[in-house]
Amino acid sequence: MTYTNDCTLPAELLEQIASQGFDALPELIRIVINTAMQAERQKYLRAAPFEHSPERQGHANGYKPKTVKTRLGEITFDIPQVREGGFYPEALEKGLRSERALRLALAEMYVQGVSTRKVAAITEQLCGTEMSSTQVSRAAALLDETLAAWRKRPLGEMVYLFLDARYEKVRQDGQIRDAAILIASGVDPAGKRRILGVSVSLSEQEVHWRAFLQSLVGRGLGGVQLIVSDDHAGLKAARQAVFGGIAWQRCQFHLQQNAQAYVPRKELQAEVANDIRIIFNAPDRATAEQYLAKTVQKYAKTASRLADWMEKNIPEGLTVFSFPADHRRRLRTTNGLERVNKEVHRRTQVVSIFPNEASCLRLISAVLMEIDEEWQTGKVYLSMFNS
Incomplete structure (x- = not known):
């Protein structure tokens, strides 16, 4: 033959x-x-x-x-x-998209405990071939190894550091608890954004924040000129302990929201919000402080608790005036990380309750790693020239 x-x-x-x-x-x-x-x-x-x-x-x-x-x-x-x-060529783009989809799908399948049959169906659609439960287990192990290496990778100088927290439901010892997810991003000297780190823990807030910030320093983070965050519980003490002396910008968006709790009458809410916007949109800090003084005086008799709160808290949102004018719009708030959190939530909401901290960290790390890769190949976030 x-x-x-x-x-x-x-x-x-x-x-x-x-x-x-x-x-x-x-x-x-x-x-x-x-x-x-x-x-x-x-x-x-x-x-x-x-x-x-x-x-x-x-x-x-x-x-x-x-x-x-x-x-x-x-x-x-x-x-x-x-x-x-x-x-x-679309051939390369499709390859990259399926690569990302497979990586995230495997993470999602494992955190949900999806059946072998469903795993096989999804991976066959993504990869063009069926995968056994053993193969998927190995893939998950490789994924965990990759994600751990990414979370521990060396950092360098970052001009600006953004910090934010969110919460996910995690099962522990038969109880459902809220696990804090801490996320850090930064802008490097070239003006590119980076996801710097993520941590998931059920521990006390200040202890968690301090350990997270120390881990960033331990990986080589330096050169930070400004930290931008909300007034998260436990963060202030941790930030002062690890990054003492570095300027802090409190998120203006959250300050606007926080102020509403001190407005005595609903019909005043829009007026108060507008007064605070005028302060934040001032051309310089001196003018902003003048606007603040007038606003505090305006509400001293009709809304004394609001006036006291504004006098104490609003200055924490004015630090940005010490930085280049063309950077301020993106340094005023943590909105950049809020958008990241929305993408994380889009992925985690299908899980509802994670079986443990490790599974939660796996999926969120996979999402953040993809975002970081997109940022690296994307446009410059802030121009560092002539600033």
Whole structure:
């Protein structure tokens, strides 16, 4: 019987797979994705290489290398270029999206204790192949290892540090408790945002905050000029202990919300909110302090508790005036981290109650790691030049 070789892969690659086994997978992926991108460019141009055709829509212009981090390590692809611009292969984008989806899906499945059958169905849809419970367990172990390495990675100088907290339901010893999730982000000297760290714990608030902040310093965080946060319980003492002497900006958005608890009549709420906005929108600190003094005097008799609260608390939201004017809008509040928390909540709400702290940390770390990767490759958040 004559043997027919129906394999279209190059003989050199087949030999590499035979000798290296799974270690050859990165090279196989590189070749497959590169081939798919070349075919996509050919379809986009409506002409084969060197083909003279009246339907041609542009001209090929070589390749540009791009290194992508995957579960199999870093792989450098050759991105086809078009001389006239306007082309980027979907094959690579789809690969990146499915990579992120798989990583998060595995985390979500494990925190929910999804059945093997459902795991297989989801992973088959994502990866094109079914995975056994043993394979998923191994993948989760690798995921935990990756996430732990990311949480412990060295940090460097950060000009601005943002801190925020949220809570998730966690089961412990048969009881459902609120676990605090502490998140830190920063802006580096190049103006790029970074997710710096995350911690999940049921411990007392000040102890948790202090341990979290010390862990950031222990990983090399330095150069911080301003800390932006809300007045979270336990944070003030921890911040002063770990970052004593560093300026603090209290979130103006939360100050606005906190003030409403001291407004004696509902019909005054809009007026008080507007008065506080006028203070925060002043052109400089001296003017803001003048507005504050007038506002405190305005409410001294009609809303004395509000006036006392404003005199004591509003100055904590004015620290931002000591920093460059073109940075202030993004340093006034923790809104950037609030948006991060919304994305975290979108992922965690399907779980409802986590079986333990570790499972909660796994899923949230996976989400934050993806956000950090997007920030690194995204636009500059703040221009550090001429500031």
